[in-house]
Each structure stands twice: as C-alpha cells, then as structure tokens.
Amino acid sequence: MTIATETVQAGRGLCSTPPPIPLIDLKAQYAGLCDDISEALREVADSSTYVLGPQVKEFENAFAAHVGARHCVGVNSGTSALHLALIAAGVGPGDEVITVPMTFIATTWAVNYVGATPVMVDVDPVSYTMDVDQVEAKITSRTRAILPVHLYGQPAALEPLLEIGRRYGIPIIEDAAQAHAARYRGRGAGTLGQSGCFSFYPGKNLGAYGEAGAIVTDDDRIAARLRSLRDHAQSQRYHHDEIGFNYRMDAFQGAILGIKLRYLEGWTEARRRLAATYLERLADLPIQLPTEAPELRHVWHLFVVLHPERDRLRDQLEARGIGAGLHYPVPVHLQKAFAHLGYREGDFPVTERIARECLTLPLFPEMTASQQERVVDALRDVLREDHA
Ligand SMILES: Cc1ncc(COP(=O)(O)O)c(C=O)c1O
Structure with a gap:
C-alpha cells in the first residue's frame, strides 16, 4: 500500500514538476x-x-x-x-x-x-x-x-x-x-x-x-x-x-x-529589465534588496539580496528547483590564504554581514517572464512560511 502510494506520487511528481531554474543558463544563450x-x-x-x-x-x-x-x-x-x-x-x-x-x-x-x-x-x-x-x-x-x-x-x-x-x-x-x-x-x-x-x-x-x-x-x-x-x-x-x-x-x-x-547591449537591457521586475515584485518582502545609484548604469551581473537566514532560504529555494548562489560567503580578509595579513573577524562589519546574508537569485538575459515569476513566487512562499 505504502509502495503503491509512493509510486503514484513519484510518477505525478515527474510529470508535473517544472524544470529547475539555474542561476545562469549558458546553454540557452548558445x-x-x-x-x-x-x-x-x-x-x-x-x-x-x-x-x-x-x-x-x-x-x-x-x-x-x-x-x-x-x-x-x-x-x-x-x-x-x-x-x-x-x-x-x-x-x-x-x-x-x-x-x-x-x-x-x-x-x-x-x-x-x-x-x-x-x-x-x-x-x-x-x-x-x-x-x-x-x-x-x-x-x-x-x-x-x-x-x-x-x-x-x-x-x-x-x-x-x-x-x-x-x-x-x-x-x-x-x-x-x-x-x-x-x-x-x-x-x-x-x-x-x-x-x-x-x-x-x-x-x-x-x-x-x-x-x-x-x-x-x-x-x-x-x-x-x-x-x-x-x-x-x-x-x-x-x-x-x-x-x-x-x-x-x-x-x-x-x-x-x-x-x-554584438549582443552585449541587448543582453544588458534584458538584465536591467529583469532586475527592475525583481525590485518591484520583491519590494514588500523582509529582505534587503540591491540598489542602483542614479549616476550609474548597473549591469546586474548578479542580483544579490540579503537575509539573516540565508542558508535556510537557499535550501528551501533549492527544494523548489531554484538555483540560488552565494557571492561571496567568505570575505577575503578571513580567507586562510591571507591569514598573514593579520585581519580578524569584526574588522569589516559591512563585508562580513554581506558574506553571512548574501543570496544570489537567478538572472540571465534569456530568462523568461514565467521563470522569473516562479522565482518570485518561490521566494514569497519561503518567506511566508518563515512568518507562519
Ligand atoms: C571581481 C572579480 N575580479 C577578478 C576576477 C578574475 O577573473 P578571471 O576568473 O577571468 O581570472 C573575477 C572573476 O572571476 C571577478 O569576479
């Protein structure tokens, strides 16, 4: 009985689960x-x-x-x-x-x-x-x-x-x-x-x-x-x-x-549109969103949000098929390779907070509106569960 139920559920899962959304999709570009x-x-x-x-x-x-x-x-x-x-x-x-x-x-x-x-x-x-x-x-x-x-x-x-x-x-x-x-x-x-x-x-x-x-x-x-x-x-x-x-x-x-x-300008505009959508659709969530200063053209190589429970968020997104990244979880001054410089935890509090809380959401020029909507929905879901 148990086996039969699992088989049915696994079968249903296979048919209905949408493909995962990667952090970037180089195959789509190629x-x-x-x-x-x-x-x-x-x-x-x-x-x-x-x-x-x-x-x-x-x-x-x-x-x-x-x-x-x-x-x-x-x-x-x-x-x-x-x-x-x-x-x-x-x-x-x-x-x-x-x-x-x-x-x-x-x-x-x-x-x-x-x-x-x-x-x-x-x-x-x-x-x-x-x-x-x-x-x-x-x-x-x-x-x-x-x-x-x-x-x-x-x-x-x-x-x-x-x-x-x-x-x-x-x-x-x-x-x-x-x-x-x-x-x-x-x-x-x-x-x-x-x-x-x-x-x-x-x-x-x-x-x-x-x-x-x-x-x-x-x-x-x-x-x-x-x-x-x-x-x-x-x-x-x-x-x-x-x-x-x-x-x-x-x-x-x-x-x-x-x-x-030849495609860089078009790709950059696509990135900027996707970033604008994220900024609008995520504005009411309890996360720190990135910003763009008015004198700059940000090209959104990475769209990074901050949340104190970043690791849990990442796992929960992963479980929903969303590939989130970390840029960068260990700051340079705390890397073993640079121990000889003599820096300590606490020396650069802003950097250390970003390292602890950063979570990169998928963003690439070929990303479709429905893919982006899935990321937004997944993040909303995860953060709603947080407060439930
Ligand atoms: C900020 C920054 N500096 C330097 C590099 C080094 O570039 P590369 O990987 O091409 O050596 C990278 C990329 O990897 C980078 O993101």
Whole structure:
C-alpha cells in the first residue's frame, strides 16, 4: 500500500514538476548563437593562427570602442589582467594597494603576485562597493594604487576615488571583471581610472568559451607595455626586455567574444529589465534588496539580496528547483590564504554581514517572464512560511 502510494506520487511528481531554474543558463544563450560561433571557429581553425592574431585584434578594437577607451589589450584571464595592470602601474614588492575584502579572491591575488600588500577598506552598506570615506585614512607613503571593485555589475564611486587619487598622486585601477557595459556618469566602467580590468570567464556578462580577460586604458605607453608583458616581454622575437608572461588571449576566444560583443547591449537591457521586475515584485518582502545609484548604469551581473537566514532560504529555494548562489560567503580578509595579513573577524562589519546574508537569485538575459515569476513566487512562499 505504502509502495503503491509512493509510486503514484513519484510518477505525478515527474510529470508535473517544472524544470529547475539555474542561476545562469549558458546553454540557452548558445542556442541562439551556435551557427555564427561555429563559422567563426572554423575560420580560426582554417587560418591556423591560434594565439592572438586578427580575431583577437578585431575584438580588442571593438571592445575598446564599446567601452570608450583608446586601447584594449586582450589577455588569458581577468586575474592576468589585474596582475599586468598593477605591474604597468609600477606596483612592486613592499608597496601597498588599497582594495576591498568583499570581492572574488582574484582581486587580491593580483596584489600578492606583484609582491605588494593588500590594504583593505570596508564596503559601503548600500552600494556594497568601496567605502570612499575610509580610503584616506589608509593611505601611507607606500600606497601605489587604489583598486576598487565594481561588485555585482555596479561601478564603485569613481569620481570621489579619482579625486583622492589626484590629490595623493595614486592611480586608480578598476576591477571591472563584473561590469561590462556598466557606466559611471555616462562613461564606460573601466575607462575612468588609469586602467580597467575585465574578465570574460564564461558566466560573466560577456563570457568566452574558456578563459579570457582584457585591460583597457587611454595611456599609450601603458598599453604598449601591457602588450609586451602579456607576450613574454619581447621587443623582437627572442629578445626580452624585462620579465614577461605568457598571458596571451587565444584566437578562438577572440573570435567568440567578437560575436558575443554584438549582443552585449541587448543582453544588458534584458538584465536591467529583469532586475527592475525583481525590485518591484520583491519590494514588500523582509529582505534587503540591491540598489542602483542614479549616476550609474548597473549591469546586474548578479542580483544579490540579503537575509539573516540565508542558508535556510537557499535550501528551501533549492527544494523548489531554484538555483540560488552565494557571492561571496567568505570575505577575503578571513580567507586562510591571507591569514598573514593579520585581519580578524569584526574588522569589516559591512563585508562580513554581506558574506553571512548574501543570496544570489537567478538572472540571465534569456530568462523568461514565467521563470522569473516562479522565482518570485518561490521566494514569497519561503518567506511566508518563515512568518507562519
Ligand atoms: C571581481 C572579480 N575580479 C577578478 C576576477 C578574475 O577573473 P578571471 O576568473 O577571468 O581570472 C573575477 C572573476 O572571476 C571577478 O569576479
């Protein structure tokens, strides 16, 4: 009897359960692009130029024009982009770089790679980006760069940071890994500082089909140095002027990114519409919603809400087939890898609260209205149960 009931229920479940909603859906995006992509990949294979080459050059030019920078230098990851941007800014052993603990760890890796010390300041409780008011107190004679992160797709408060940078003669390097097509007072994220670093990791708003990244800059000399550094610092073949790196972008990624860049504006508008719907439909719930400052164009790489019982919420959403994420549950200053910096729990209360309470809801350009409605309904359900 019991077995029979279970079988019937399982059978009914199989027929009626709608498919799960992932955090992002790269397959849905590929479905609309596969013919163009296949042709571009065949062209690269036919050309037998697999590293750098015309496809990478074309993409660099198109991306520079898109963000509004003089130069774009394609590399093999966002982490490499940050590494080279710091070297080109003259940051080296013994120097300090002011940055934030609420980010993906790669921001801080890059500071470490050049032998400098990351000096953390907390993030703002509303924007979740670098708290400008805390920066000046951390400047010392060894500070060589300020490295804000445009977290979740929202540019940091760049003008006040640039003003501090000008006053102390310290360059701003933008971690724009999550902020393709974002804008600060009409200007492209990544183009206001000395250089801006992008990641094209597959899940990013502009994603490759593998690893890739880029640095944008208006400075001719920095661009030339970056081009050299990414390619073993060769001034001519087998002549190396300084310690270089193999950080070149491969041609398949350049070709794919060139095609996908044509869609970026449309995808960004879709993200913004979805975010607006979430903000409207979730406004009355007991969660902290993200915000967009009026002078910014937020590109909603991630839609992150805060709730004190985040883990339970996540499990309950998961049980309803909703893939929610955590960005990021352990802040950089509390990572074992950075224990030597000597930070303690309690040092950055805003960051620590975000880490404890953050929950990323599914948002991707191909998301349908009914998928989004299911996420909203599920969250409403879960929070109603909370108060029942
Ligand atoms: C804020 C931030 N910085 C840096 C990176 C590093 O980029 P990549 O994964 O391409 O090395 C990422 C992405 O992963 C990121 O989100």
